[in-house]
Amino acid sequence: MTQVPEPPAMEVVEYTDPLCPWAWGSEPVFRRLRAALAGRVRWRRVYCILFDHDDDPPPDPAAETAWYMDYVAGISRHTGAPRAVRLQRVAESSWPSSLVAKAAELQGNAVSERVLRRLRETVFVLGEPADTTALALSAVRGTPGLDRERLSRDAACAEVLEEVRADRAEARRPVPEVLSGLGGSPHPGTAKETAEGGYRYALPTLLFRVASQRRTVPGWRPFEEYAAAVEELCPGLLSSPAALSAGAALERYGSLTDPEVRLLTQGPWPPQHAVRAETANGPLWLHPREAAVHPATIPR
Numbered sequence: 480m481t482q483v484p485e486p487p488a489m490e491v492v493e494y495t496d497p498l499c500p501w502a503w504g505s506e507p508v509f510r511r512l513r514a515a516l517a518g519r520v521r522w523r524r525v526y527c528i529l530f531d532h533d534d535d536p537p538p539d540p541a542a543e544t545a546w547y548m549d550y551v552a553g554i555s556r557h558t559g560a561p562r563a564v565r566l567q568r569v570a571e572s573s574w575p576s577s578l579v580a581k582a583a584e585l586q587g588n589a590v591s592e593r594v595l596r597r598l599r600e601t602v603f604v605l606g607e608p609a610d611t612t613a614l615a616l617s618a619v620r621g622t623p624g625l626d627r628e629r630l631s632r633d634a635a636c637a638e639v640l641e642e643v644r645a646d647r648a649e650a651r652r653p654v655p656e657v658l659s660g661l662g663g664s665p666h667p668g669t670a671k672e673t674a675e676g677g678y679r680y681a682l683p684t685l686l687f688r689v690a691s692q693r694r695t696v697p698g699w700r701p702f703e704e705y706a707a708a709v710e711e712l713c714p715g716l717l718s719s720p721a722a723l724s725a726g727a728a729l730e731r732y733g734s735l736t737d738p739e740v741r742l743l744t745q746g747p748w749p750p751q752h753a754v755r756a757e758t759a760n761g762p763l764w765l766h767p768r769e770a771a772v773h774p775a776t777i778p779r
Contacts, residue, residue, distance in 0.1 A: 488520075488689055488713060488716075489516075489519070489520040489521070489687060489688065489689050489709070489712060489713055489716065490520065490521045490522075490523060490687075490688045490689075491516065491520050491521070491522045491523070491685060491686070491687055491688075492523050492524075492525055492685070492686040492688065493509070493522065493523070493524045493525065493683060493684075493685055494525050494527050494650050494680040494682060494683060494684040494685075494686070495524055495525070495526065495527065495682055495683045496526060496527050496528065496529035496530075496573050496577065496682055497526070497573065497576040497577060497580055497595060497598040497599055497609070498529060498530060498570045498573055498576060498598075498599070498601075498602050498608050498609070498610070499529050499682040499683065500550070500551045500554045500555075500560075500562075500603065501554060501558070501666050501681075501682055501683060501698070501699050502599070502682050502683040503558075503560050503599050503602075503603045504554060504555070504557070504558025504559070504560040504699060504738075505558070505683050505699055505700075506560070506596075506599070506736070506739065507736065507738040507739040507741075507742045507743065508700070508701065508702045508705065508742070509683075510732070510739060510742075510743060511702055511742055511743055512702065512705050512706075514720045514743075515706075515717050515718050515719065515720055516709070516716070516717065516718075517718075517720075519716055519718075520716075524580070524584075524595075525646040525649050525650055526573070526577035526580060526581060526643055526646045526647070526650075527573075527646065527647060527650035527679060527680060527682060528573045528574060528577060528643070528646075528647045528650070529570075529573050529682060530569075530570045530571065530572050530573040530610065531572070531573070531574075532572055532574060533674075537569070540568060540569070543569050544566055544567070544568050544569055547566065547569045548562075548565075548566045551563075551566070551603070552759075552760075554666075555760055557665045557666070557699065558699065558738065559736075559737065559738040559761075560603065560736060560738060561603060561604055561736050561737075561758035561759070561760060561761055561762070561763055562603055562758060562759050562760055563602065563603060563604060563605060563606030563758060563759060564606065564757075564758065564759045565606050566602070566606045567606050567607045567608075568607075568608070569608075570602065570608035570610040571610045571611075572610050572611075573610070574643070575609060575610060575611050575612045575614070575615045575634075576598045576601075576608075576609045576610065576615045577643050577646070578612070578615075578634045578635075578639055578640065578643055579594065579598065579609070579612070579615040579616065579619065579630065579634045580594060580595045580598055581634075581639050581642055581643050581646070582630055582633035582634040582636075582639045583595070583619070583625070583630060585629075585633050585639075586624070586625065586626060586629065586630070587624070589623075589624060590622065590623075590624045590625050593619075593622045593623060593624075593625070593733060594619045594622055594625065594630075596732075596733070596734060597618050597619045597622060597773075597774075598615060598618060598619065600618075600734070600763070600773075600774075600775065601614065601615075601618045601774070603758075604756065604758055604763050604775050605774055605775060612634065612635075615634075616630065616631055616634070617774070618774060620772060620774075621771070621772025621773075622772075623733070623768070650679045650680050651673060651675075651677055651678065651679045653670040653678050653679060653680045653684075654686070654693070654695055656695055657669060657670045657680065657681070657684065657695055657697045658670050658678060661697060661698070663700075664698050664699050664700055665699065666681070666698040666699040667681075667697065667698045668680075668681040668684055668696075668697025668698025668699070668700075669681060669697070669698075670697075680697065681697055681698055683697075683698075683699075684696070684697040684698070685697075685705060685708075687708050687709060687712055689712045689713060692712055693712075694708035694709075694711055694712055695708075696708050702742075721745075722743060722744055722745035723743060723744050723745070724744065724745065724746050725740075725744050725746055725747060725748050725749060725750040725753075726750045726752075728740075728743055728744045729750060729752075729753055729764065729765075729766045730766060733765065733766050733768075733769040734763055734764065734765050734766070734769055734773070735763075735764045736761070736762075736763060736764070737761045737762065737764075740764065749764055752766075752767050753765070753766070754766070754767055754769075754770035754776060756770070756773070756775040756776050763775060
């Protein structure tokens with residue numbers, strides 16, 4: 480009799496948004512954490528809709544964009560994450576990129592990881608947020624393994640829309656421990672008040688859940704805080720994967736920032752074949768196959 484494999488004991492819920500600067504800055508740690516938990520947990524992303532349809536338009540879009548560029552620059556000083564040389568505008572909506580990211584999950588983890596990464600890079604590398612369906616679909620063109628026609632259909636279907644609506648609602652039911660009293664970080668992750676008078680998770684937030692127990696790690700945090708939460712719930716679950724060589728890391732991820740290079744790789748950097756795309760505060764390193772189709776290195 481064939482045995483049915485047991486489901487992972489731990490669920491990791493990542494509250495995020497493709498266009499969130501703190502989530503972008505957390506990518507190095509989250510990439511390391513996903514590698515250390517690969518195959519051992521169920522990792523679920525909840526798209527929180529940072530920029531919503533009903534947000535009031537700014538009275539002065541140029542001033543709003545200038546303010547937001549300074550805001551992102553301040554975050555980059557903490558995280559080391561690249562930021563765009565010039566931001567064309569503040570994102571009008573997170574819905575298109577969230578729908579595309581959710582639809583990409585139907586094509587498997589490898590594809591969905593690359594799609595979400597490209598969507599993040601639209602605002603923080605290119606300076607043009609993927610805040611329309613056309614821009615989101617264009618940004619992910621050439622993603623390895625992606626069926627772009629299917630992605631377009633799935634991103635427009637009712638089922639994916641309902642999933643993102645459910646994500647938005649879930650993000651607005653934060654657990655009590657993130658409502659107040661948090662510290663220990665430039666972005667401690669205290670829940671944000673909403674226009675409706677409630678709260679939503681600050682982004683990013685990770686919630687680790689095993690049966691009736693949970694640990695929540697909100698905001699921008701070092702790897703060790705996430706590792707401690709995992710260890711408390713499931714001692715011994717977290718592995719210690721060896722750091723990758725420069726070439727292997729670039730092959731695996733397609734694009735790497737300098738903070739990711741420091742956290743995920745070992746040995747000399749950059750590899751000879753790496754393609755460098757400039758940002759306002761450091762490079763984005765691309766594998767040649769990624770560079771051949773990436774909007775940062777091809778004419779638009």
